[in-house]
Amino acid sequence: MLGSLRKVGRYMAIDMSMPVLVVDDYKTMLRIISNLLKQLGFENVEEASDGTEALDKMKKSSYGLVISDWNMEPMTGYELLLKVRADDGLKRTPFIMVTAESKTENVIAAKKAGVNNYIVKPFNAATLKQKITAVLGDF
Amino acid sequence: MALPASKTPESQGGTGYAPDGFDPAMVGELEPKLINLMQQSEALVALMRGFFQQLDKRRSEEFSIIAGYIAKAKEEIREMRPHDISQERIPTAGAELEAITRDTENATHTIMNCAEAMMGFSIDQFGGDAGAYKTAVDDEVMKIFEACSFQDITGQRVSKVVNVLKQIEERVGRLANTLGVEDSVPQEMTAEEKRRHDLLLNGPAIGGPETKQDAIDAMFDTGFDEVQPYEASVNPTPWRLKPLQRPPSNLPPRPLNRSLRRNRPPRRWLLPLPSLRPPRRPRLRRRKRKAIRRTISMPCSISLRKTWVKPIRRTISTPCSTR
DSSP states (O other): OHHHHHHHHHHSOOOTTSEEEEEOSOHHHHHHHHHHHHHHTOOEEEEESSHHHHHHHHHHSOOSEEEEOSSOSSSOHHHHHHHHHHSTTTTTSOEEEEESOOOHHHHHHHHHHTOSEEEESSOOHHHHHHHHHHHHOOO | OOOOTTOOOGGGTSSSSOTTSOOHHHHHHHHHHHHHHHHHHHHHHHHHHHHHHHHHHHHHHHHHHHHHHHHHHHHHHHHHOHHHIIIIIHHHHHHHHHHHHHHHHHHHHHHHHHHHHHHHOOGGGGTTOHHHHHHHHHHHHHHHHHHTTHHHHHHHHHHHHHHHHHHHHHHHHHHHHHHTOOOOOOOOOOHHHHHHHHTTOOOOOTTSOSSOHHHHHHHHHHOTTSOOOHHHHSOOOTTOOOOOOOOOTTSOOOOOOHHHHTTOOOGGGOOOOOOOSOOOOOOOOHHHHHHHHHHHHSSSOOOOOHHHHHHHHHHHHHHHHHO
8 A cells, every 4th residue: 555655645745734643742853844844835733732632633534644753641643653554444554653652663663553654753854855755756 | 492381499498590581501501591692692693784785785786776777867857858750750751752642652653644645646636737736735845844843842751751760860869779679589579460471472673673674584494493592503613622632543653762751651542743853855856956056155045946946057057068
């Protein structure tokens, strides 16, 4: 699926009005990522402060991309990823982890759980764009 | 021992038994044994009394040591000022940390507000007045500078917290040393610890990310099956020595010196040894040889290397030819 998505992305422009969900328990980080996404051209960016809220939002409406932190309470980003991939209706949603958890075991666990890309904090706009491009295609 | 009570000695006109009913012969026989037994009992009692007295003394000494130990521990704990730590220092440290979080958050939001405001500026908003535009931008930049002052205050707060932690560490360490306390074997993880372990919540690493973004990208690019631990992926050192190999068994045995023949090892284990004889010089022509002989007879030291032969021969060849 993702492979085909990438192929499609190479030849078709991404719909920049697609909703993107940013999940982080720190308002500052939510604001930073949202601003970066808006700078990159994404028009519809929504925010959630933890995994539970994000899951509720994802069940209510569909998102073209989810960008989530790992370390959150009560539901972590990793648990959110597992739940998203276990749900038939949500499992195809592209998911990028943005986290300070930089151990190799974390990266491997996230990959096994089905993450599409992994960004280590601190990061910059170029890295974010590069990873989104790797997942969705050029924009 | 029960004896018949009615028997009295016959010489007294009785039945041959003592008035208390004991047989005198038996009494005479048993008396020394009883006396011996009593003496032994008394000795044993004396011994036990001494033992118990010693035991009491030792126990009292131990109790006095324990009492001293407890008194010292109490003194150490008093010096630790636990109430001061629990009621004063730790709450202060916690408040400082909360203040740090609050200050940094406020500063970040201020900076972001200013940045957003500047991003929203347009020259049209100021009626095309570039001066007004610059003034507005400068105001926002000044706000950013002011907000950055949080760093100084945060640094001071952090150093206060670090000092508190150092004091606690020092006092607890001193108490542990005084009491001779050693770390116990770690017990089972608490529910929170288990959750953190299961969900891989390690937190940010000190000194930057443990795995760099480039390494993560490489893992995503190459596929996770090909990712190997660092040690396994390192090439072996090129200068690693090769193990000693046996010479092939079909080689003819190497001729040995006679002096070595006596105690020589089995031939199959012999390795070819480097020759100690200098390499043979290639045969030169007759005239060349002559010239070299002449150079040897010369008083100066001249090398016999081949490169030197030609010029020397030329110099000497003239008298040779005239002769």
